Amino acid sequence: MATSYDVIVVGGGVVGAAAARELSREGRRVVVLDPGDERGQAWRAAAGMLAPQIEATDNEALHELSVAGRDRYAELAPELLADTGIDVGLWREGIAQVATEPAQAEVLRARVAQQRQQGQVSDWLDADEARSRWPWVRDLAGALWAPMDGALDPKALVHALLTDARNNGASTINVEVSAVVRTGDRVTGVIADDEYSADDVIIAAGAWSGRIGGLPRPLSVEPVRGQMAAMPWPAEVPRAILYADDCYVVARGDEALVGSTMEYAGFDASVSDEGQQRIWAGIRKLCPPIGAARAHRTWAGLRPVTPDGLPIVGPAPDVAGLWYATGHGRNGVLLAGITALLLQQMLRGDAVHEHVLAMSPSRLWKW
Numbered sequence: 001m002a003t004s005y006d007v008i009v010v011g012g013g014v015v016g017a018a019a020a021r022e023l024s025r026e027g028r029r030v031v032v033l034d035p036g037d038e039r040g041q042a043w044r045a046a047a048g049m050l051a052p053q054i055e056a057t058d059n060e061a062l063h064e065l066s067v068a069g070r071d072r073y074a075e076l077a078p079e080l081l082a083d084t085g086i087d088v089g090l091w092r093e094g095i096a097q098v099a100t101e102p103a104q105a106e107v108l109r110a111r112v113a114q115q116r117q118q119g120q121v122s123d124w125l126d127a128d129e130a131r132s133r134w135p136w137v138r139d140l141a142g143a144l145w146a147p148m149d150g151a152l153d154p155k156a157l158v159h160a161l162l163t164d165a166r167n168n169g170a171s172t173i174n175v176e177v178s179a180v181v182r183t184g185d186r187v188t189g190v191i192a193d194d195e196y197s198a199d200d201v202i203i204a205a206g207a208w209s210g211r212i213g214g215l216p217r218p219l220s221v222e223p224v225r226g227q228m229a230a231m232p233w234p235a236e237v238p239r240a241i242l243y244a245d246d247c248y249v250v251a252r253g254d255e256a257l258v259g260s261t262m263e264y265a266g267f268d269a270s271v272s273d274e275g276q277q278r279i280w281a282g283i284r285k286l287c288p289p290i291g292a293a294r295a296h297r298t299w300a301g302l303r304p305v306t307p308d309g310l311p312i313v314g315p316a317p318d319v320a321g322l323w324y325a326t327g328h329g330r331n332g333v334l335l336a337g338i339t340a341l342l343l344q345q346m347l348r349g350d351a352v353h354e355h356v357l358a359m360s361p362s363r364l365w366k367w
């Protein structure tokens with residue numbers, strides 16, 4: 001006899017955990033199934049930046065969702081602290097994207113103008129002003145300053161979301177899902193160590209989403225490896241988050257987190273000499289005091305990336321009760337909180353903003 005729930009969330013990464021938290025808060029019986037092992041999950045690897053203005057995309061729908069995703073954490077972080085006692089480390093002190101040569105400066109200055117037209121808070125800092133703020137950065141030709149962008153600690157976030165979901169009655173079980181189960185044109189559950197049944201199943205298994213058996217159509221989500229390194233944050237350097245063309249550095253606790261590569265390496269989540277050298281070359285050029293330190297940790301994770309760069313959020317066409325929440329690529333931490341709210345609206349049958357149609361799974365299949 002299958003154990004029965006209202007909703008099964010396949011994957012307890014940042015997206016699945018956020019969905020479980022929202023759905024359990026409205027009284028649904030939710031179970032999160034996740035192997036709980038170390039396989040290069042993106043949430044364990046992520047730098048945790050909330051950077052819609054720095055990672056700006058030309059897709060208007062995704063951009064608006066990204067800004068809403070960042071702003072969602074202003075509510076969610078204090079709620080999680082109050083409800084679970086877990087501090088997700090929300091940092092809202094801005095991110096700078098720096099230009100190290102005049103041609104880059106022109107591109108960034110144009111982006112500042114565009115963001116201001118869109119009503120966002122975005123400032124252009126000329127070379128002198130940028131140098132006065134970050135004298136330890138080399139070759140500054142100017143910077144885009146996004147004072148509303150920030151960061152949080154993704155591991156603390158997942159811990160807090162799952163804790164809150166459990167407080168609201170959700171179960172979390174360490175098992176790997178092998179397949180969804182369908183009867184006719186409706187999903188009825190999943191197979192893991194046992195059979196679990198539910199009215200709704202949400203596929204939120206990150207880069208592994210397409211490997212789940214029994215999906216009605218092939219799912220285009222590929223793993224893209226990102227390598228990172230951490231070293232002590234130099235005592236003489238004020239804490240900051242800086243982005244350049246080929247690397248970024250994030251202050252978290254007493255560490256500098258430096259990243260990252262974008263590599264097609266299949267499901268291999270190991271660290272390579274070549275990848276680390278690339279990160280180090282970037283950071284030595286950008287921030288010599290940080291680049292001079294030795295890494296005390298290195299790691300890698302697999303981002304779930306789609307062919308058109310947009311997440312896949314919404315109902316599976318033709319199969320009632322099956323939902324996708326995956327493919328968030330480089331910005332799944334940023335987008336997790338807002339994705340969970342969208343899923344909540346969709347599962348309730350509420351109208352969702354038309355921008356969400358751009359993320360619809362049905363765009364992937366013309367057949």
Ligand SMILES: Cc1cc2nc3c(=O)[nH]c(=O)nc-3n(C[C@H](O)[C@H](O)[C@H](O)COP(=O)(O)OP(=O)(O)OC[C@H]3O[C@@H](n4cnc5c(N)ncnc54)[C@H](O)[C@@H]3O)c2cc1C
Nearest residue numbers: 011013015042043047048049177206226301331332333334
């Ligand atoms: C190096 C690096 C840096 C990043 N930096 C940022 C950043 O600064 N800001 C940002 O917004 N995003 C960042 N990202 C991207 C972000 O981490 C991802 O977009 C996000 O984690 C995707 O969330 P997810 O829950 O879909 O996938 P994941 O976080 O990968 O979680 C998927 C979960 O599914 C589980 N799972 C897998 N297979 C199964 C199965 N068969 N059954 C059940 N469960 C399964 C896994 O165990 C995992 O817990 C970064 C990623 C990397 C790798």
